[in-house]
Amino acid sequence: MAALRNGEIDWWEVPLNDQIQTLSRDRDITVISQYATATGILRFNHLHPPFDNEAVRRALLGAVDQAEAMTAVAGTDRAFWHDGVGLFPAGTPFANDAGVEVLHKPRDYNAVSQALAHAGYNGEQVVVLVPTNVQEIRALSLAGVDQLRRAGMNVDLQEMEQGARVQRLLNQANPNKGGWSAFFGLLDRSVPNTNPYGNPMIRADGLAAGLGWPTSPRIEELRAAWLDAGNPDEQRRICTELQMQLWQDVPYIPMGEYWQSTAYRKDLLDVLPGCFAVFWGIRRA
Numbered sequence: 601m602a603a604l605r606n607g608e609i610d611w612w613e614v615p616l617n618d619q620i621q622t623l624s625r626d627r628d629i630t631v632i633s634q635y636a637t638a639t640g641i642l643r644f645n646h647l648h649p650p651f652d653n654e655a656v657r658r659a660l661l662g663a664v665d666q667a668e669a670m671t672a673v674a675g676t677d678r679a680f681w682h683d684g685v686g687l688f689p690a691g692t693p694f695a696n697d698a699g700v701e702v703l704h705k706p707r708d709y710n711a712v713s714q715a716l717a718h719a720g721y722n723g724e725q726v727v728v729l730v731p732t733n734v735q736e737i738r739a740l741s742l743a744g745v746d747q748l749r750r751a752g753m754n755v756d757l758q759e760m761e762q763g764a765r766v767q768r769l770l771n772q773a774n775p776n777k778g779g780w781s782a783f784f785g786l787l788d789r790s791v792p793n794t795n796p797y798g799n800p801m802i803r804a805d806g807l808a809a810g811l812g813w814p815t816s817p818r819i820e821e822l823r824a825a826w827l828d829a830g831n832p833d834e835q836r837r838i839c840t841e842l843q844m845q846l847w848q849d850v851p852y853i854p855m856g857e858y859w860q861s862t863a864y865r866k867d868l869l870d871v872l873p874g875c876f877a878v879f880w881g882i883r884r885a
Contacts (some may be wrong), residue, residue: 604629604863611864613877616735617675623863634680635862636876638786639689639793640669640740640855641801645781646814648774650726655719657850661702662712663751664744666856672743673736674858681858687802687843690857692794693832694839699847703854713752726755727775729783731762740855741784748782769811783811784855788876796823796842801852814851 601619603609605626615623615631624631642664644651651657666683674681684704688695726748730741741757748755760768765783773779793799802823803809804816822842829835864871867885872878 604865607865610868611862611871611877613862614736614860615863617680617861620861620863628866629863630866630868630871631861631863632873633861634859635873636860637689637789637857638736638860639685639789639857640666640673640744641785641787642744642853642855643783643785643801643812644814644850644852645775645779645812646851647772648779648781650721650724651781653720654849656716656721657853658848659712659715659719659721660748660751661847661850661853662705662707662715663709663747664703664853664855665707665747666703666854668747669740669743670856670858672739673856679859681856683856685854685857687796687799687846687854688794688839689789692789694795694836696836696840696843698840698843702847709750709752716752721753723754725776726753726781727779728755728757729765729768729780730757730759731765732759734762736860737762737784737786740786744784744855772807772813796826796839802842802846804849804851812851814849816845816849816851818845819849819851 601615601623604612620631620633623629644657646652666685670681670683682690684697684700686696686700728741728745731737745755745757768780769783771779775781787793787801796802800810802819804814804819806815807813819842822838822845826835826838829838869883869885870881872881
């Protein structure tokens with residue numbers, strides 16, 4: 601923040617929410633408080649216990665509190681976040697509310713703990729990787745880990761620099777041999793993430809899929825059907841069915857959506873709104 605205010609840098613892509621008010625009072629800085637949106641996710645490792653068991657993953661739908669998670673990330677003002685989020689960002693063409701009531705019911709952590717036990721969870725250690733230097737993901741992770749612990753999960757929270765975390769997430773080994781069990785992250789609102797084929801977290805063809813490596817033949821059938829659909833209405837119908845399948849197979853759990861702010865020196869002109877900082881077309885006054 602000091603570097604931006606002193607003119608040492610031109611643009612701070614994602615300032616922390618508690619610093620926005622100070623930056624807004626600086627006459628040399630432009631602040632856009634609703635610059636881009638990001639969706640929080642809880643992603644599972646489907647290769648190893650306990651999250652190779654879909655019943656365990658499904659039980660945790662009763663533990664996730666999107667409003668609580670987004671408050672931790674973006675503060676108490678609901679103008680900057682919302683819950684009730686499914687597969688796709690709110691307001692995008694394929695967003696729908698099919699099945700989201702599973703995340704709206706009152707949270708009963710004793711019931712979730714019982715459901716986990718019934719699914720076969722027996723206190724196995726769950727390794728969750730948390731970045732120390734990406735504030736939004738760290739806040740989301742700490743809130744999410746607290747929810748998992750309230751549900752009775754034995755969480756081993758391992759904090760590390762984001763670059764090290766990314767490398768560790770590529771490791772498919774057992775969690776107690778250098779791998780991992782789950783992580784929390786953010787998906788931006790870029791165009792690919794608003795459809796079934798662009799969002800890497802929806803892909804579910806095993807080792808060919810993204811981090812977590814989920815397997816769901818039905819999800820893959822629906823993604824292929826979406827590509828072959830002849831009109832937007834059919835695409836929307838498929839996306840509704842796909843979201844219902846999310847609650848069954850649970851490749852990941854949405855954690856809510858929030859607005860990210862951005863701040864830059866006022867002598868930068870033609871800054872484009874969007875999902876993240878882009879640099880074409882920008883000029884200096």
